[in-house]
Amino acid sequence: xxxxxxxxxxxxxxxxxxxxxxxxxxxxxxxxxxxxxxxxxxxxxxxxxxxxxxxxxxxxxxxxxxxxxxxxxxxxxxxxxxxxxxxxxxxxxxxxxxxxxxxxxxx
Amino acid sequence: xxxxxxxxxxxxxxxxxxxxxxxxxxxxxxxxxxxxxxxxxxxxxxxxxxxxxxxxxxxxxxxxxxxxxxxxxxxxxxxxxxxxxxxxxxxxxxxxxxxxxxxxxxxxxxxxxxxxxxxxx
Numbered sequence: 116x117x118x119x120x121x122x123x124x125x126x127x128x129x130x131x132x133x134x135x136x137x138x139x140x141x142x143x144x145x146x147x148x149x150x151x152x153x154x155x156x157x158x159x160x161x162x163x164x165x166x167x168x169x170x171x172x173x174x175x176x177x178x179x180x181x182x183x184x185x186x187x188x189x190x191x192x193x194x195x196x197x198x199x200x201x202x203x204x205x206x207x208x209x210x211x212x213x214x215x216x217x218x219x220x221x222x
Numbered sequence: 223x224x225x226x227x228x229x230x231x232x233x234x235x236x237x238x239x240x241x242x243x244x245x246x247x248x249x250x251x252x253x254x255x256x257x258x259x260x261x262x263x264x265x266x267x268x269x270x271x272x273x274x275x276x277x278x279x280x281x282x283x284x285x286x287x288x289x290x291x292x293x294x295x296x297x298x299x300x301x302x303x304x305x306x307x308x309x310x311x312x313x314x315x316x317x318x319x320x321x322x323x324x325x326x327x328x329x330x331x332x333x334x335x336x337x338x339x340x341x342x343x
Contacts, residue, residue, distance in 0.1 A: 149329040158224075159316070161331035165323050170331060202267055206328035210282045213267035 117141050117205050121214035127222040134190040136217045138203035143183045147207035150179055150188045153216075154199045162201075163188065193219070224317050224334035228302075232311075232341050238304040242317030242334060249298045250275065255320030256293055256300040257330055260313040268313075272320055273300065307341045314338050 118141040128134050138148065146166035153159040161170045163179035166186055176191045190197055198221055203214040228240035242256070249256065257272035271281035273291050281289050285304065293300040304311060315337055318330040 146325070147327045149327070151330075156335070158333040158335045159318075159330075160333070161329050164321075164329035165325065165327045168323070170329075204267075204329070206326075209280055210284075211269040211328070213269070215266050 116210055117144060117208060117212055119203055119205055119212050119214040121201075121203060121217050123217060124215065125218040125220055127220050128193050129222045130193055130195055132193045132222075134193055134197075134219060136188045136201055136219075138181075138186045138188070138214050140184045140186075140205055140207075144205045144207035146182050147205055148179075148181065148186050149204045149206065150177075151202045151204065152197075152199045153202060159202070190219075224319065224332055226315060226317050226334045226337040228337065228339070230337065230339060232307050232339060233343050234308055234341055235306055238302070238307050238311060238339055238341075240302045240315055240317075240337065240339070241299050242301070243297075243299045244319070245298070249293065249300065250295060255322070255328060256291070257318045257320045258291060258302045259316045259318060259330070259333075261316070261336070262310075262313040270302065270315075274320075309341050312339065312341045 120139045122137045148166045150163040151159045162173050162177050167179045178189050200216045200218045202216050223245050225243045232238045255272040255274045258270040273279045288305040290303040318333040320330050
């Protein structure tokens with residue numbers, strides 16, 4: 116199985132901050148990498164698919180980059196509604212696997 | 223929109239059954255997958271399996287021997303059946319609609335809100 120490792124596990128941040136979350140795959144997954152936002156009691160929402168493609172309706176402050184084994188999700192200017200947990204997910208091979216999550220919390 | 227329903231409390235060794243109702247569009251539109259994912263405190267998000275638009279099913283090897291995913295096209299819903307459950311199957315279960323992009327990457331949106339299933343006697 117491909118292991119997905121996210122860092123950091125949590126990041127304290129303030130509104131307006133630039134936040135960067137990293138996801139590392141245990142082997143190359145090309146750009147078969149997706150990012151999700153999860154809020155407590157809510158359905159997860161896809162933000163980025165294919166490493167860098169923004170899902171329809173997602174604010175432009177979210178962006179994704181990377182290929183191979185190293186990927187990043189960047190929030191250019193953190194908004195109050197962005198405090199949540201973020202997950203990466205690979206679809207290069209089965210079984211599909213997720214990262215452990217990064218919680219963006221209020222500093 | 224997707225909405226899960228089913229048994230919230232299941233006894234050990236019995237069968238967990240969940241259904242995902244899809245509204246606002248056909249369940250079989252384009253290149254898709256009908257997917258189940260669960261979240262446990264200890265293991266985070268875990269892909270359970272999916273049925274693709276070809277009708278093929280793909281299961282997590284860790285669950286494959288106990289798992290069935292099926293679709294009811296006239297009702298616009300799909301289902302999960304997990305046999306011989308243990309406490310380790312206690313989780314929030316999500317259904318999701320998967321999409322394939324042009325390169326074959328599979329991503330999930332929308333998801334249901336999730337339903338908590340507890341395995342306990």
